[in-house]
Amino acid sequence: MLDRRLRGLEMHALVDHLERLEGEVVHLNDRLLHTERERPAGHVLFFPAPEGYEVVEADDPPPPIGQMLLLDAGCFRVQRIGRSPFPRDRRPCLFLELSPDVG
Numbered sequence: 567m568l569d570r571r572l573r574g575l576e577m578h579a580l581v582d583h584l585e586r587l588e589g590e591v592v593h594l595n596d597r598l599l600h601t602e603r604e605r606p607a608g609h610v611l612f613f614p615a616p617e618g619y620e621v622v623e624a625d626d627p628p629p630p631i632g633q634m635l636l637l638d639a640g641c642f643r644v645q646r647i648g649r650s651p652f653p654r655d656r657r658p659c660l661f662l663e664l665s666p667d668v669g
Contacts, residue, residue: 606657610650611635613642613662621651628658634665641665 609628612621620639629635633644642662650659 609657610659612659615639628660
């Protein structure tokens, strides 16, 4: 559908269209970089504990999915990364699972 619309445009209209698209890409890249700069440092850990679940805040950069973590509560593996459970907290939340290697 878009291809048919572009075929009907003249050369100067195609150039204008391309310049508008390039402007949008620059604007979106600027927004993306601005959002990443505003993200607070650190991350949140969410993991199972004997009494339910535990949430721990950390100041360092988050480890990747699959990374093993040794915490006071045991050995855990980063299962996935999602949003923090705290309202308006833009830090990533690492959802951990108890390592199957630990009994």
